[in-house]
Amino acid sequence: MLDPLIDTLHAYLSAGNVDWKHVILTGMTPVFLIAFVIEWAKLRNTDKAKQFSGPDILANLGLGASYQVFEIAAYALITAVAANWIYQYRIYDMPINGWTILPLFLLEEFLYYWFHRSSHRVRWFWSAHVVHHSGEHMNMTTAMRQSLLYSITGWWLFFMPMVWLGVPPAVVFALYGCNLAYQYFIHTESVGKLPRWVEYIFDTPAAHRAHHGRNPQYVDKNYGGVLIIFDRLFGTYVEENEAVDYGLAYRQPEGHNILTLNFQEFNAMWRDVLKPGPLSQRLKHLWGPPEWQRPSSE
Template sequence: MADTVMQWLGTYLASDHVDWKQVVLIGMTPVFLMAFAVEWQVMRGRGRRAQFHWQDIFANLNLGGAYQLFEIAAHLTVTAAAVGWIHQQRLFDIPVTAWTVLPIMLGVEFCYYWFHRLSHRVRWFWSAHVVHHSGEHMNMTTAMRQSLLYSITGWWLFFMPLVLLGVSPAAVFFLYAVNLSYQFFIHTESVGKLHPVLEYLLNTPSNHRVHHGRNAQYIDKNYGGILIVFDRWFGTYEAEVEAPDYGIATRQPKGYNLLVLNFHEFLDMWRDVLRPGPLATRLKHLWAPPEWERPTAETLAVIPPASEPSPTAVSP
């Protein structure tokens, strides 16, 4: 039975020209909205509506809708062709079967971990991902707070090792959509900590609240999608202790203008690149961490060693 289901799924995903990631996410949108309605009712019943600001929620929904449309357009014009060419260079043919689906899902999770981690530590990728972290409130619509720039900055590149190995791009994108769909439900304060075994293995609401916190100990932690084990193995795990303060630690945008929310960091990055200076220093703004700044004249000045005696006046 399992083999039959996997064969059907493999056939269903045979067309690499369909953006299965967006098909799944659009198809799940009614479920997402119903889950948010339940979350709101639960938190309302608990008298905890502080994280529900309707202007913020409306911005989240608009950002999500714009992201959906732009991702489809990017897939039709660029992504599908680029990914299709990479798939032609594949080393093997790895079908989706009952035996391969879990290893492929684990591979997608591994690729996602590194995509997410570098989206925090390389400014080029951060210029897109920053949109998701610009919300200062946490509820399920925060998951919809996505950027128009993801395809431009190249999110799909991180999943190409699987495609080169021989997994169909459609299968990779479909399973990535499953991963993203799971993540929608962990953007919430309505669920506390789960059983310790689940907290150890999975990216739970508690673990993901940490990821969105700008508290000093929470910054750049808990990058997992469905699982949290790669964070534990690679030293990026942090447990939720104090209540997270949501948002961006530096350059927090204010307001709900969709153009500002989508492009503020991208434009700031290019302004830094275009500032006068050595070319290598200017280009470093693209690949250095988001907080990196050019050395100033003061930091570049030669400071005498502390052991040297300072000049003193000569007595007459």
């Protein structure tokens, strides 16, 4: 019964060299903004109104808009070129239908988990993802707090196994766009804990609030996008059990300048690399965890 619908959607997605991630996120923007207004109206007269900081919200919107504009150029110059080249050497022509769409979604979620986990534990990838975590307030516009550097640091690399397997790049990016669209709605304090079975399977507002916390027990936990099952499987799940202190555990930026927020950590990483010392230690500033520092010579 679903096959005709899936076939039609597949044909539509595969038409032309379109960045469906960008199309989905741009098309959803009015819905995102309406949801934010509803969230604000619900919380404005509560103790959670402190999460709505004007300068912070404007920075979030500016970061989201600049990210979307830059991604257009990055897709044309980097992402599409790489994906289409890899697709030429695919090992299989993956059918897109009612039988395969759910397994492909699960595969995309699995790859997203490792992209997200690497974005916290490898400084090269963290230098882009840090922008998203630098906000010290939590509301739905926090989801728009994105970096210009994602395509430069290579988010798309993590999803190329799907392309090599034989999933059309347009379908891969559409699935990723849907994943990101879902995540917008879990950046909020307007929703408490959901029924236990929901919290066990899905990435919920409660689970994602913990992910954004700099409380010691919350740091580097809950990497899932739509699902939380891989966190439970790989030991990175934590339950929200105390008030979340939002922001970075180290090198918290000050101010709301979009360029500073985008490049502060990236520039700091390269300054560390260029400091004199053994090459192996200099390069570890790229692949080591963000908090790693060279051993003291004293």
